[in-house]
Amino acid sequence: MQYFPIFIDTTSLTCLIVGAGSVAARKLELVLKTEAQIIVVAEHIDSAVATLAQSSQVTIHQRKFKDSDLANIGMVFVCTADAVLNQHISVQAKQQNILVNVVDKTQLCQFITPSIIDRSPITIALSSGGAAPVLLRHLRQKLESIIPQGISKLGAFAQASRDTVKRALSSVTARRNFWEGIFEGDVAELVEKNQHDKAQALFDKTLAATVSGEKHVGEVYLVGAGPGDADLLTFRALRLMQKADVVIYDRLVSPQILELVRRDAEKLYVGKAKSLHTVPQNEINTLIVEKAKQGQRVVRLKGGDPFIFGRGGEEIASLVDAGIGFQVVPGITAANGASSYAGIPLTHRDHAQSVVFATGHLKDDTVDLNWSALAHANQTIVFYMGLTGLSIICQKLIAHGLSKDTHIALIENATMPEQRVVAGTLNNIESLAQNADIQPPALIIVGSVVSLHSSLNWYNSQKTKIEP
Template sequence: MRYFPIFLDTKNTECLIVGAGEVAARKLELMLKSEAHVTVVAPEVCNTVHSLAGHTQVSLHQRPFQEQDLDDKAMVFVATSDTSLNQQIQQLARQRGVMVNVVDNTPLCQFITPSIIDRSPIVIALSSGGVAPVLLRYLRQKLESVIPANISRLGAFSEKFREKVKQSLSGVIARRYFWEDVLDGDIAEFIEKGQNQKAEQQFLAALDAAKINQKPEGQVYLVGAGPGDPDLLTFRALRLMQKADVVVYDRLVSPQILELVRRDAEKIYVGKVKSHHTLPQNDINNLIVQKAKEGNRVVRLKGGDPFIFGRGGEEIQTLIAAGIGFQVVPGITAATGASTYAGIPLTHRDHAQSVVFATGHLKDNTIDLNWPALAHANQTLVFYMGLTGLAIICEKLVEHGLSADTPIALVQQATLPEQKVVTGTLTTILANPATATIAPPTLIIVGSVVALHSSMNWYSDNPQSPEAVHR
């Protein structure tokens, strides 16, 4: 992030605009939406600037720029047609520590003005750093269409009662829960429709009720984060992630998904790798109970689906014993994510009429599975957490009846740009040099459906690779 987004308090701020053509006029119009005092300096002035100069916030000086024009200024917009003059003013401003924007010359800008959606007091700013203005306009258009025009009424209402709520409810969490209930319910509807009297009556009644019980009841949400690609999150998962007070997440939650969590939520990493656990499972169970008892909304964020090799059942049993309320949000499990993005259908009428999910890492650290039940033709096997036991898996499946030529695929970091797929057979996969480059998290898919990968692989964007896209 080269350009850090920041909102400046423009009250009593002095701003300078050098230039008075139509480009400068656009900057003047923008600054007049703020509370800043604006000084405009230029020897020639266009009609638009002349008409705006009558505003009490504007001082117009029709003359060439002078260095003392920068005195006491907090920011300056340079919008002349003289390139050398623009560069000179930029250098003078930087020397004085004045923030400077040279219009349409990003390399000379210390700051840039974003695209703005103004629903004051709610203001949304968007920027592409000057590299994608058309995309920026497209995004602004989309946002303008989904953000209600009357959202400003909600902002003004919140401002009016903010201090009263702060005095009435002592805890930060209690205040947050209260405001969320207001904004999600009928009170917000009344405000948006302009029915302020009815809204205030219901608001004050709700606040009186909240005073009686200020200790919010904690809740735990077991949320499936899916296989990695944030586009595969459910709407409900995203909504809860953005309302959470505490997020307890594991190693399989991708950084891209973690970026979507509410910024000021407490994030606690409890990831596990083979033979090394940041926290043992019992400690994780106790942690989410403790955080919920403190009145927090706790999101237990798990890669894939909480109920498919995610220990969700164990954690829920602990919550039930502790009397903690909970909800479960399913996610796309790694098996379906990996198979789909690798172009390997788990079932196919010509290949497999059943599919079995198995773990390659049992509770006692063995791979003592029901091999006779697994070693059947016309079914697909998906092994979670099985990479370190790959040799044993291949050996046992052949030993119990599967053909040595049965196709097998290793799918690493499924659904992410770094996804890698290595294929072979039960007897050749270990000798494939590419197998040595595969690391967790990796799923193993076994069955004749793997043979379809070469023709159905749609995800890879490298046409020279073995995982090339086929269209």
């Protein structure tokens, strides 16, 4: 390891920047994030440097560099185009034990600046020693995508609570185990969501329970898994899935998404197939409550979005009644996922100025909907769970004013590699669906926008069947 990574306390540091061009501006912007006092020396001052120098941390000397500028300096960045001057400053700084960085000249540097992910007080620095800057940038982008923005709040919370925990728990091991539970659990989620009072109350309760050996009640996360494609999960959904003790999931959660759940989590299937309810809803509600009361982190993983035909409202009502904390993580609903992957915009200025989501779920062999409100030519209708009632849906829409030639599409296994789209009209879609043997899960889209499918379809087009 050629470069030893360290973090320098900047509270009493004075940093010199020689040069005031665009490169110097980038260094100045970086150092301004610290508590250091900054001196800039240059004959010509770039406008970007002048703007940044309005900070009280910065003093500018518009003149040539002098050796005396290194007096009482702890760190220097050399950002000039004068190679002779750059080498001279490097030699002088090293002789005086001043940390020196000459931009783009690693052989003249005593230190190099890493790529930084700033979530102060949490700071992550990465370096390739100049060997692979593009790879370094690639790694930083990956880390940026998985480290929550709210981690800074969690770092500050931990800093403020550190002495309290140290007084309460004398064992290093006990403190480590306690903090691991905090960072992986509900307190961290509350802090990151700015619910500080709730976080503090739960933290105090958890610490007291740890000291006394009691077990606290867990929390439930109602998580939307999206339409099927694992790439469409939100970062928050993925993070909670990988922290869960128990995952209760339904039939519309794809195997690819289940693969992302924490390996040692308990996985409980409560799915519902067409005309077959594996577990009644009231039993699902009871199961969620029971697992949370055992002190476990419970993820209720639902296909699509929990609040759009997902019975999420019913489930959290039971949690409210039981006094159990919960959070809701939205997901990409099936309508958005299916329409996007089928190349069918739900709204379009030339076709539809409104969109309606409706359930096509049969009850007593009927689809009880406000058909007169649905049957409008300039409106898109999306039916969830409507495959069984397809015949009734087509009949009712025609009876209430839609033309039998109105475009309609069935989308099976939306967003997945096996996605199929069958498009036709209200008059012929039943026979097309039968010939194609369309099976649930399938979404129905009705309206003029479906006519755009043939030209806008970008995904899996070889499995599309269309009849004008």
